[in-house]
Amino acid sequence: MKLKIAVLPGDGIGPEVISEAVKVLKAIALAFEHTFTFQYGLVGAAAIDATKSALPEATINLCKKADAVLFGAIGDTAYDIDPNAKIRPEQGLLGIRKALGLHTNIRPVIAYDDLLNKSSLKVKQIKDTNILIYRELTGGIYFGERKLSKDGNTASDLCEYHRFEIERIAHAAFKAAQSRKRKLMLVDKANVLETSRLWRRVVQELAKQYPNVKLDYMFIDNAAVELIMNPRQFDVILTENMFGDILSEEASVIVGSIGLLASASRGDKHAMFEPIHGAFSKAKNKGIANPIASILSAAMLLDHFDLADEAALVREAVDKSLKLHITTPDLNTKYDNISTSKVGDFIEDFINNPEETNLNFTNIHLGQSTII
Ligand code: IPM
Ligand code: MG
Numbered sequence: 001m002k003l004k005i006a007v008l009p010g011d012g013i014g015p016e017v018i019s020e021a022v023k024v025l026k027a028i029a030l031a032f033e034h035t036f037t038f039q040y041g042l043v044g045a046a047a048i049d050a051t052k053s054a055l056p057e058a059t060i061n062l063c064k065k066a067d068a069v070l071f072g073a074i075g076d077t078a079y080d081i082d083p084n085a086k087i088r089p090e091q092g093l094l095g096i097r098k099a100l101g102l103h104t105n106i107r108p109v110i111a112y113d114d115l116l117n118k119s120s121l122k123v124k125q126i127k128d129t130n131i132l133i134y135r136e137l138t139g140g141i142y143f144g145e146r147k148l149s150k151d152g153n154t155a156s157d158l159c160e161y162h163r164f165e166i167e168r169i170a171h172a173a174f175k176a177a178q179s180r181k182r183k184l185m186l187v188d189k190a191n192v193l194e195t196s197r198l199w200r201r202v203v204q205e206l207a208k209q210y211p212n213v214k215l216d217y218m219f220i221d222n223a224a225v226e227l228i229m230n231p232r233q234f235d236v237i238l239t240e241n242m243f244g245d246i247l248s249e250e251a252s253v254i255v256g257s258i259g260l261l262a263s264a265s266r267g268d269k270h271a272m273f274e275p276i277h278g279a280f281s282k283a284k285n286k287g288i289a290n291p292i293a294s295i296l297s298a299a300m301l302l303d304h305f306d307l308a309d310e311a312a313l314v315r316e317a318v319d320k321s322l323k324l325h326i327t328t329p330d331l332n333t334k335y336d337n338i339s340t341s342k343v344g345d346f347i348e349d350f351i352n353n354p355e356e357t358n359l360n361f362t363n364i365h366l367g368q369s370t371i372i
Contacts, residue, residue: 001305002035006066008059008096010044011089012279013289013340014072020291020344021070021298024317027351028302028310039066043096044089044279045076054092060099063270068301069100071274072294077281089279097137101267104169105137105244106176106300107276108262109231109251114322118256118331121228126254129231132180133251134173135244137265139165140195142241161195161240166202172266173238174210182213183235187223187243199240220247227251248276257330259290262297264304271304273297287339290328292318295347317350 007022009015022038029036041059048054063069074093079085096102111119111129119126144158177184186203188196200217207215218226220243226233227247231254239247252258261276275293283289295318302311321327325334326346332338 003067005038006063006069007038007040008043009072010074012281012284016289016340017291017294018072021294023344024295025298027348043092044074055095069272073279075279100270102265103138104172104266105135106264107133107248115256131234132236133248134238136169136240140241170203170206177213177236181235185216185237187239189220259330260292262293264300273301289340291340317347321346
């Protein structure tokens with residue numbers, strides 16, 4: 001298969017983790033005889049520095065012409081502390097989501113057996129957690145009208161949803177539930193917000209088309225507790241933009257590191273794949289950023305094009321790296337010198353030689369090769 005992939009590394013640790021994801025995709029292309037081409041674009045603080053815009057036209061055009069977009073991370077602490085900044089790196093990410101119409105964001109939350117003890121939660125609480133969060137990505141308070149009064153003392157952000165915005169992601173979430181445990185949890189704040197009541201009404205109507213899916217409801221404040229206390233009760237979670245942002249980041253506690261959580265953002269015409277973590281500016285260029293979220297986002301890219309064997313091999317390689325403690329310091333208590341690129345090298349190497357999975361393999365790769 002030929003794929004044109006637009007790569008937007010962005011800020012902070014973005015470039016480091018993205019180069020590992022690209023490394024892995026190149027290995028897959030070689031192993032399965034695909035032709036993947038990569039074209040790079042500027043976004044975020046990196047784009048502001050070069051062009052004064054967080055999302056240059058050239059980047060939007062590059063992404064529109066590509067078959068898929070691979071995105072790194074965005075944000076810069078210099079802007080975070082300045083509430084008066086008019087141009088912000090995040091506008092780049094929000095802008096590209098809107099420009100490509102990426103309304104459906106899918107964030108898997110899987111507790112890996114090999115990492116259960118990395119979570120600050122109890123093993124028996126989190127074991128076997130496997131959740132898909134469907135986060136609406138181009139509506140709600142993120143994109144409503146913003147106002148600041150002239151005197152600077154009053155501000156507002158409008159949270160608005162239209163029926164069609166709810167319907168398209170709800171259909172996708174119901175379908176996902178049908179291929180899993182057939183449970184869909186709508187998370188909202190319908191006891192307070194009109195938008196949440198619209199979500200409930202629309203989702204309830206659609207539920208009639210999916211009689212084999214059990215639809216349930218939970219208020220966001222309660223869901224925040226239940227997700228930690230009893231994550232196994234969830235199968236597919238469907239929620240609006242802001243609640244999804246918060247819940248998915250919270251879910252990283254279950255998995256053991258936010259550096260593991262991948263996502264796919266789908267629209268009608270375009271798709272983008274990005275780790276859910278931010279730019280983590282403090283870690284920039286230190287080689288400590290976990291590339292697995294990016295690499296698993298690349299696996300979701302492969303899924304998107306029905307390259308199931310390819311995606312499975314990437315996941316197998318990731319599993320192997322976790323099992324053998326070939327991980328960055330956020331997860332590693334066994335070795336203290338495994339860098340971002342060494343994790344990528346290991347996964348690339350596994351893709352090249354998947355059959356060598358015996359003990360000798362561990363020794364070779366830990367002892368003599370590029371790993372340590
Ligand atoms: C995410 C991030 C973004 C969001 C930020 C960087 C704008 O937190 O993808 O979860 O809030 O959507
Ligand atoms: Mg977030």
